[in-house]
Structures are given as C-alpha cells and as structure tokens.
Amino acid sequence: MTLRGLSKTIMFFLGCLMVVKAYAMPPGAVSEYELKAAYLYNFALFTTWPPEKMAADGSAIVFCVIAQDAQVASISGLQSKKLRDRSILVRPIVSPEDGRGCHVLFIGANGAEVLPQLLEVVRDAGALTVTDIADFARKDTVISMAIENGRLAFDVNLLNARRARLTLSSKLLKLARSAN
C-alpha cells in the first residue's frame, strides 16, 4: 500500500469510528479554560454595577484579563457574545495602570505578582475582580474559582463586593460554594 493510501485508510477508519461513537455518548468533559470563561460571563450577567459605571447606553462591558495566553484566548472568545444587549470587549492587560475602566477584572496564573498593585488601582473603581489562583488571592477578590472533584466551584467574598459597590444576584450566591 502506498503511503497516501495507508494514510487515507487510517483516517477513514478513525473518522468513521469516531463519528459513529460521537452521537452515542453523553457529553464529555469540558476544557478548563473554556469553562472558566463561560463562568466569567455568567458572573458578569448576574452582577449589577454602580450606575456611573454603566453610563452610556450600549457601551461595551470591558473584561480585563491578565493570564496565560491560552486562557486569554479562551476569554477572548466571549467577544462574539452580547451581555444584556451590550457588546463584550476583552482587553489583555500588562501593567496595573491598565486596570482602570474595567468592569470585570480577571487575574489568572501569571498575574500573582502584580495583584497587590492591581487591586490598589481598582479598589474603588467598581470592578468585579475574579481569580483562579489557588488560595492566596481569595481574600482580596470578589470571586475566586477552583476545581473541586472534577467540577469548577466558586466562592464569593461579600465584603469585597460591597466595597466595590457591586450587587450580586441571589441566583449567583446560591450557586456559589461559599458566600461570606
């Protein structure tokens, strides 16, 4: 058999097998970054910002992101969606100063170092701060995500939400692993 023939046969065989199986099985696991991005969308969906933060009608909701490339890319996928009739703008940020004007501020794995300065910048700016860094950032942000038993759980810090003058819906609080 020629190389091309062999390749075709293998591809065809694998293809058939998988297509047939694809329709017979329940949905499998979801990529971590994609799921986290979808959570981020839902956090924003169930959050009410202070009025001055939502000035012009139809202005975009700004998601600021400091994270690894792959995660930034996943979150950037939200830009094709609308959030309560507003468009979504995902902005990767590099330095703490870029944190101004964000509605949602996500701090991922490589944002740990600038986290203190970043939180300083957005302290009273009405930003929904979210992180997925394990343990140590939790007490400083509004929402933190963590994988537990193969599911993605999140915790809400109500004190930080109040400081940022955000109102979180009861639905969000009900789905949280903890809210205090």
Add this chain to the structure above:
Amino acid sequence: MISTSRTTSRVGASIIASVLLFSMATVHAAESAGITAGQLVDIPFEQLVTLEVSSASRYSQKIGEAPSAAVVVDAEEIRTFGYRTLADVLRSMPGLYISNDNSWSYIGVRGFSRPGDYNTRVLLLVDGYRVNDNIFNQAYIGSEFLVDVDMIARVEFIPGPGASAYGDNAFFGVINVITKSASAMPGSTVTAEAGSHNSYKGGYRYGNRFDNGAELVVGITHYDSEGRDVFSPEFGAVAHDLDDERYSKLFAKFTYQDWAFEGGYMKRPKSNPSAPYETIFGDKRMETVDTHAFINASYSTALSDKLNLSGNLYYGAYDYDGDYPYVGTLNVDRSRGRRAGGEVRLLSTAFAGHKLLGGLEYQKDLRQMQRNYDVTPPFEYFKTDSTPHKYGVFVQDEYAIRDDILLNAGLRYDHYSQFGGTANPRVALIYHPSPGNGLKLIYGSAYRAPNAYEMFYGDEDTDGYRGNPDLRPERMRTYEAVLERSFGASWHGTLSVFHYDVENLISQITDDTDTLVFINGEDMHTTGIELSAEKRWQGGARIKSNVSYQEARDKADDRWLVNSPRLLAKLALAVPLARAWQAGMELQYTGERRTNAGEVSGYALANLTLNRKNLLKGLDISLSAYNLFDKEYEDPADSGAFVQDSLKQDGRTLRVKLDYRF
C-alpha cells in the same frame, strides 16, 4: 588538510519564496475537543456548574496528567530571572545541565551529554515545528536558537523517551517551546540591551489582535558581542577578539480562525578562541555560521464536539559554514539541509473515559549536502548528498479507569527509507487523587536514527574521515516512578526515580587506518533520583528548588561517563521588593565531571536579576549579574576537536535590559 565536522550558509531568500502553505491540522492543537466559551454561555448557569472539567490535546495536556515529570518555565520567569537564551531556561530545570564549547551549547539529561555529540538525543519543537536540522539532527539551544527569548510564552521540558508520540530524537526528552500570542504582547515593544564584553542587543516586536479575530505577531532582533579574551595555557597566549558572536533573528506568526502560519529566520556567525581541529591559534578567520529558516502552516478544527482534527505542513532549511584556517590554506566545511513534511492528527473523546489520539507524519529530505574543501590550493576532500524520506504512524490512548486513575498508552511505528522500521511503545499508569497529588509509573522505549553527518561525512577516499552508511538506530528502554505531593497550602513537591538502559549508541572512534568513523558500539545505563519542591507565597514571592543524583556508566567497563555530573542542585527565589521592584536569585550547583583525561571540579553559580515593570509608563527595566561571584569553572572538551581537555567558561557578566511598550 581536512578540518572538521561542520559548516552553514545563506538560506534566506530561497526559502521564503518556496511556499508550501497548504495543510491539514496543527501541531499545537487546540485546547479542547470542541466546546468553546461562546457555546457554553448559552447553557444556563445552574447546568454549567455540573459540567466536568478537563483539558484535551497532546500538547496542552495538564502537567499533572502528563505521562512524565514535565517541567514548565513561562515568560514571567524568563523575565524574573533574566534568562538570555533557551539554554539559560533549561539550565534552571531539574536534572538538566548545559555545557559549551565556544561554538554551541549542549544539554545534558539524566547524566548524559558526551562531548562531541551534537545534541541529537533531545527533540526541540517551536509551536510543534521540529527544529533539529536534517544533517546533524542538532537541537540548537544557545544564542543559535531560532527564536528570541522575548518571543517565548513558555518552555516545557518533558523528560524521558517521547518516541511513542514524537519519533526520532525524542530520546532523553522533548523541549517544547510555545511562542507568545498577540494578546500576550499587544502593541509595539522596543528592546535594548547592553552587557559585558561589549554585547549589545536591539529588538522590536509587535502584536495585534484584529477585530475579525485574526492575530499577528512579529519580532526582529539583532545581537552583537565581542566576547571575552581567554588565556589559553595550552598555547601559552591570550586569544584576543576571537570570541565574536553576532546574530539576527526574525519571527512572524499569523493566526486566523483554525489556521496558523508561522515563519522564522536566524543567522549566527561565531568565532572560537580555542582553536578547534588544530587550526592556527589566534587566527581571526576561524568562524562558524549557522543559518536556519522555516515556514510552518498549521490547522486545527473541531469536526464535532468530540472530534478534533489538526495537522501541519512545513519546510525547513539549515546551512552550516565553517572556515578553518591552517598554515597555507583555509579549509571550508559546508552543509546544506532542506526538508519538507507534514503531520495529520485526530483526537477523539467520543468513547466515554477515553481520549484517543492517532496520527501520521511524513518527512522528505530534499537535500543533505556535505562538503569539505581547501581554498588554496583548491582541493575537494569529499562531497555527498542524499534525499531519503521517512514516515511515522502513532496512536495514543488516555483511559480513565476511574475518576482518579489514568492509563496512558502510546505506540508509534517509524519507517526510514534508508534502514527500515522501528516500533516504540510507552505505558504510564497515573494515579491522581487530587490536584497536586499523584503517582505515575512509566515504562518507555525510544530510538535515535543515525543522521546524515554520521552516515555520510567523508567518503572512501577522504583522508581522516569516513561516513558509515551501515549504522543502525540507537535504542533505549526506561523505567520511571514519579510521586507528586502538595503540602499545606502552597508547597508542591515531586520525587522521581529512574533507570535508563541504552544500547547500540552511535559513537565516534579512530579505526586502525587512523580514520574517524561512527560505529554502533557502546551500551550504557543510568540510574538516578530527582527531588524538587516549590512554594508560592501570598504577595508574589516564590521558591523553586531541586536536587538530582545520578550514576551514568558504560556497560562494557562500568566506567563513569565523560561530562556526567553525579550531583545537580538548583535553587531559585523570586521576591517582591519595595517600590514594585522584584528580585530573582538563582544558585546552581553542578558536581564534578570526568573529562577524557581527568576531571573538572564541581562549581556553584549565583545569578541575580532585579527588575521593575513600568518604571516610567510603558518602560520596564531589568539589571542582571550572571556568575555573580566570578567563579572559575570548566566544561569537558571533545578530544576529537580540541587539544584542551576542558574549556574555561564565562566569569561574571552583567546586563541591562530595557523594554518600552507603546
């Protein structure tokens, strides 16, 4: 007189013209087997929280579930510790050590790095493109690496045999370099560096994500260094201005929807102060030039929510040009390597509990020219060329026996037009009860095919050198256990025990006619233990440390291998300082090593980098001192190339780096 082993030239224009941009599939496969965030947001939140999390592809596999004790260094650490080259990055990783012969840098893994071997037993990938050239099969890791460090998002090192997934050269490990996306470096950045030995580097990089989702990344770098003046006891003199190094690098990447197009060019002329191959000591004509160029088109798409198709198509060129001055003549050593190939992969999560990967790879060597000649009087010692091809077929299954137990099994068959086929399996059992905790038991096998240099450098009439077309692949079997454990809130530790068994190593010998020739001969084995621990503190401080001990021996005479430290220990500490400054400190110890004639003593190096982001708006600064205490140390030399038994390495060097974003 014939000088040596290697030579390069101008690849540039010819390559860029010869485009092969037509393909199926990516090397750097997409994150998931399908569902994107955009689709997930349509699912009600209360259902979303019940979904199971995982990551899919071969390349973006979560490190905890990889069938190996994989290590990662990201752009943040490259900045924090002031790493200048890929070799600097690798030097920081557990169990790895780097040696240098003033021309190239060599990586040692598991106590194995024989002087005179050209980094053939490690596979080097850039976004999935195989960097190892098709003449020497060398992994270029020093400043001769294809891509500038500022363009790197992360470097993964996957120790152990990767032949079951990657085929040739994935013998002791795979270095996977992933370049930055536009979102990681938005806008323009200008870089300027100045350092010891009159070293200067300038660069410009640009990243942009367009409204339609397309991304563009471009980087250009130029470096020039005078190098150091070295006193050579063997020649009783100082080598003045004989350590020059220059390089230019160009890299571009364009991604749009399922497609990625990538290309790079690198050229580096380097002098050598140590008069290799009995050239005239102190002659400024001594120079080696490496030139690389490549283009790679990749594609990745979800055929369904459980089936991902990816693949790539590439063209790669490598030129080597060596000028070796002798009394009465200049000897020129040249190589021209050209290759093209591609890969197709299918990843399926259709079977519950299984993650199934299958693929097919093909490479055609369009050119493997090697030539050696004298300029005056003109005389050609030999000229050879060959155009073999090879293909590989592989399957891999990751089977979740239980929620916390994974069985990872892979098998790959490679066929070479020159010497037939080889099959290599790998099996790993991974117990992963919770994040950060786990036990992995791994069995693997690998091969390395003889390369064009070993088979065809010198023909029947060549004085002093003869290629050996009858060489067979080297083989290895490995056994490894890896234990991972999280302690308290933020300590994470890894313990690894391994035994590697290598047969039929391709080694250079001098035969009874005083001719240098490669033969399949030596068998060796290495046994060792590796321990690493890291901790992150609230506020950004972190510590990484690791110790490894290994015994690498020749089976025939039970002799300790040359350039094989038994002990390696590393400590890296990153600490935030006042006013947003940050310090990165490293201590690296390499134990004593045997040389061909004796031993070189162990040494400890300290490096210190201070850096500050946004000193002024958009301006980052970093100040580094390498080998801070000016420790004198030497690397074992290749007795085939050098009169010296060992080569003295760099003392203290300083560097200032500025990055300005706008």
